[in-house]
Amino acid sequence: MKSFFPFPMLVITACAVLSVHCGKSDKEKTVEEFKQFLTAFESTYPPLFKEANLAYFTATISGKDEDYARSAELEVKRSMYFADKERFSKLKAWRESGAIDDPLLKRQLDVLYFAFLAKQIDPKKLEEMIRLEKQVEKKFSTFRAVIDGKPWTDNEIEETLKKSTNSEELRKVWETSKEVGALVAPDVLRLVKLRNEAARSLGFANYHAMQLALGEQDPAEIEKLFDELDDLTRIAFGALKRDIDTYLSKRLHVPPDQLMPWHYQNRYFQEAPRIYDVDFDKLYGDKDIVGIAKRYYAGIGLPIDDMVAKSDLYEKEGKYQHAYCTDIDREGDVRVVCNIKPSYEWMNTTLHEYGHAVYSKYIDRSLPWVLREESHTFTTEAVAMLFGRFAAHPAWMVEVAGIPVSKVNPIAEESRRMLRLEQLVFSRWAQVMYRFEKAMYENPDRDLNSLWWDLVERYQLLKRPEGRNAPDWASKIHVALYPAYYHNYLLGELLASQLYFHIGKSVLKSTDPLVECFAGRPEVGKYLREAVFGPGRSLHWTEMIEKATGEKLTAKYYAMQFVEEKRVMEPEKP
Secondary structure, eight states, rough: OOOOOOOHHEEEEEEHHHHHHOOOOHHHHHHHHHHHHHHHHHHHHHHHHHHHHHHHHHHHHOOOOOHHHHHHHHHHHHHHHHHHHHHHHHHHHHHHHHHOOOOHHHHHHHHHHHHHTTTTTOOOHHHHHHHHHHHHHHHHHHHHHEEEEEEEOOHHHHHHHHHHHOHHHHHHHHHTHHHHHHHHHHHHHHHHHHHHHHHTTTTTTSSSHHHHHTOOOOOHHHHHHHHHHHHHHHHHHHHHHHHHHHHHHHTTTHHHHHHHEEEEEEEESSOOOOOOSOHHHHTTTOOOOOHHHHHHHHHHOOHHHHHHHOOSSSHHHHOOSSSSEEEEESSSSEEEEEEOOSSSHHHHHHHHHHHHHHHOOOOOSSSSSGOOSSSSHHHHHHHHHHHHHHGHHHHHHHTTTOOHHHHGGGHHHHHHHHHHHHHHHHHHHHHHHHHHHHHHOOTTTTTHHHHHHHHHHIIIIOOOOOTOOOOOOGGGGHHHHHHTTTTHHHHHHHHHHHHHHHHHISSOOOOSSOOOOOOOOOHHHHHIIIITTTTTTTHHHHHHHHEEEOOOSSSHHHHIIIIIOOOOOOOOOO
């Protein structure tokens, strides 16, 4: 028998449905509309996100024009998605209504609102910025300093700056490496002005201030923190700088007052010169850097084998010469790009990049897609820095890297001093970067060449080369391609020390938390997965840190570890 509903029943049913809909409050309607928006977003944007990330990965390891062109095209599409004014107006209205108070929904609304707000600029300008950024990135990736008719890689430049004792050679290599600055400076300045125009169109004073605000950071608080860190490190760094100058003067046969920037063993004095009686590179010269990293992360319950298999880790022609980590799809496909050599620097960098990688990999996949990213840029930097530091840790070198204890014990004290020196040198370099970028975006028409060297002299205590008037500031890739980012590195160092102390004291129950290296302790990985990685961006970074460590972000553990004198335990003799 054919089934049917009598007409009166149809009327009753329709009225019931209508009644339910009509009976919904404005708040309920708003929540339902936003949920529908999220469903549409999660079906359309993640595939584009993945495609763009894969294209960028391909371009950076190939260096090919066509790959960079495709990456730029997809980046434009990705940005245009967020430039959609209709979507943004809905998000703005929902946010201003205050109707969405469910914590997970409200967090997604905030994250999406800021993502869309950043792109609410003229579409033509947005596309121009993206294409210009890709052009600059390609120039950096394919630039090779040509010295005596031979192209040099960044690795070769850094190695020469570290090892040569010939002042003329050092000067030639250093100056030639800076030529990329003149190559990209006009484009970088154009980018700065385009970014400022975009920021002002959204109601911000300039792009630097906008980036901090969109990153849920108060510019005034960041300024205050950097002033405090300047006070905290100035005296200790000044004393160490005198030690550096004494050592380099003897090594290079140059009077201390005639030491120049090319004498400090790297292009920017962002890394500590090797002034102590230890050759870290020699210790790692015969080591399998990737194998060591895989062993270590597996031992603490954060295996990386799957990510290593998809990464691109060694030098090749045209390849991006630096290092980065990328989460391709927020579904577990996380990759690293490096240019690994058997050296201390690359041991540190490999541990660092896979610190980013484990954070991305172990974010709770049951979270909504929007929240499957790190709590903040600087929180993932903190984890990366926490692990990168172990490359100079005596117990770690023995237990994980397999360096004989007979080679490590004699240099244990120097290792501790070296790590302290590295931190203070980097801290002062970060002051230069933060203050230069802030001033550049406030007034890009000022004399940036002079500003750069004014800051270098003040915070790094380096001497300005006489008569030099070149855009050395533009030779630093972060100024061009990762704007208003560098302050996060220093915030990351603070959090790395805070996490290190908390893990040692509260997770490992150590009587001396500042000497641990975590080797073979899976409870460390369990803590990080649950307290730091797992929440993703479901928590504001301030809330995540306080929940994970029991305190707000503080500089006191950084001071305990690197400004004050602290020992690092020697590895036990077998």
